Amino acid sequence: MNCIELRNVVKRYGNVTALNNVSFAIECGERVALLGPNGAGKSTTLKLIVGLLKPDSGEVLVKGLEPISIQARRIIGYLPEDASPYLMLTVRENLEYIASLRGVDNVKERVNKFLELLALKPYERNRVMSLSRGNRQKLSLALALIHDPEILLLDEPLNYLDIPTQERIISLFNSMTNATILVSTHIMSIAGRLANKVIILSGGQVVWQGNISDLRKFGEENEPVESIVARLMESVR
Numbered sequence: 001m002n003c004i005e006l007r008n009v010v011k012r013y014g015n016v017t018a019l020n021n022v023s024f025a026i027e028c029g030e031r032v033a034l035l036g037p038n039g040a041g042k043s044t045t046l047k048l049i050v051g052l053l054k055p056d057s058g059e060v061l062v063k064g065l066e067p068i069s070i071q072a073r074r075i076i077g078y079l080p081e082d083a084s085p086y087l088m089l090t091v092r093e094n095l096e097y098i099a100s101l102r103g104v105d106n107v108k109e110r111v112n113k114f115l116e117l118l119a120l121k122p123y124e125r126n127r128v129m130s131l132s133r134g135n136r137q138k139l140s141l142a143l144a145l146i147h148d149p150e151i152l153l154l155d156e157p158l159n160y161l162d163i164p165t166q167e168r169i170i171s172l173f174n175s176m177t178n179a180t181i182l183v184s185t186h187i188m189s190i191a192g193r194l195a196n197k198v199i200i201l202s203g204g205q206v207v208w209q210g211n212i213s214d215l216r217k218f219g220e221e222n223e224p225v226e227s228i229v230a231r232l233m234e235s236v237r
């Protein structure tokens with residue numbers, strides 16, 4: 001079954017065409033990296049899937065449902081590119097509030113688990129406005145995961161994180177074996193550790209999609225995968 005599907009999607013902002021006839025399908029349980037140069041349309045794609053934007057034409061489906069349906073919203077966890085938790089609330093209050101809104105059972109237990117998991121326990125009583133950018137990012141990740149979503153949409157999830165935390169988060173994602181993950185990133189090594197497939201966008205169009213291991217077929221012997229991806233991205237700019 002497809003957990004995410006875009007069919008001939010066009011999205012414009014005024015006279016800028018951000019996505020121009022984009023189609024792809026992601027099966028439930030797949031892990032896919034969304035790659036593309038700046039302005040390619042990656043964040044726009046994620047916002048359409050989470051229902052924050054509507055396509056001008058074409059269709060976006062989450063398990064066959066409209067992204068704004070209650071059933072779809074329940075199963076999606078979304079980390080925006082510049083996530084901003086409630087600045088005046090503490091770390092714990094943010095987590096408890098979102099967990100309650102999400103209908104999580106045993107809110108306290110679940111919040112404690114994420115405070116531990118993301119090393120946020122020392123900051124649980126601090127207001128978000130006083131946190132470092134990295135700790136805000138950890139909280140934003142916890143907020144995206146608190147309801148154990150089936151589908152994870154992650155926009156540059158490792159931004160601002162120190163190396164030990166990056167490793168912890170990668171293990172956490174990799175332990176979520178049943179989840180469907182679509183992750184936007186500029187870092188090829190991160191794509192390779194979080195996903196086995198890629199969708200490459202450029203100029204609002206899909207220029208390539210397939211298994212990461214198949215990317216090598218487009219390169220010279222020993223050519224770094226980053227260089228192959230860069231060529232594919234530039235083929236349509």
Ligand SMILES: Nc1ncnc2c1ncn2[C@@H]1O[C@H](COP(=O)(O)OP(=O)(O)OP(=O)(O)O)[C@@H](O)[C@H]1O
Pocket residue numbers: 013014016017018036037038039040041042043044045
């Ligand atoms: N709110 C907006 N208003 C007008 N234009 C927008 C808006 N958001 C995005 N765009 C434009 O749409 C295009 C796609 O932007 P988008 O943010 O989806 O790209 P991206 O691939 O996520 O880029 P980056 O890697 O730089 O974050 C760009 O040309 C961008 O300038």
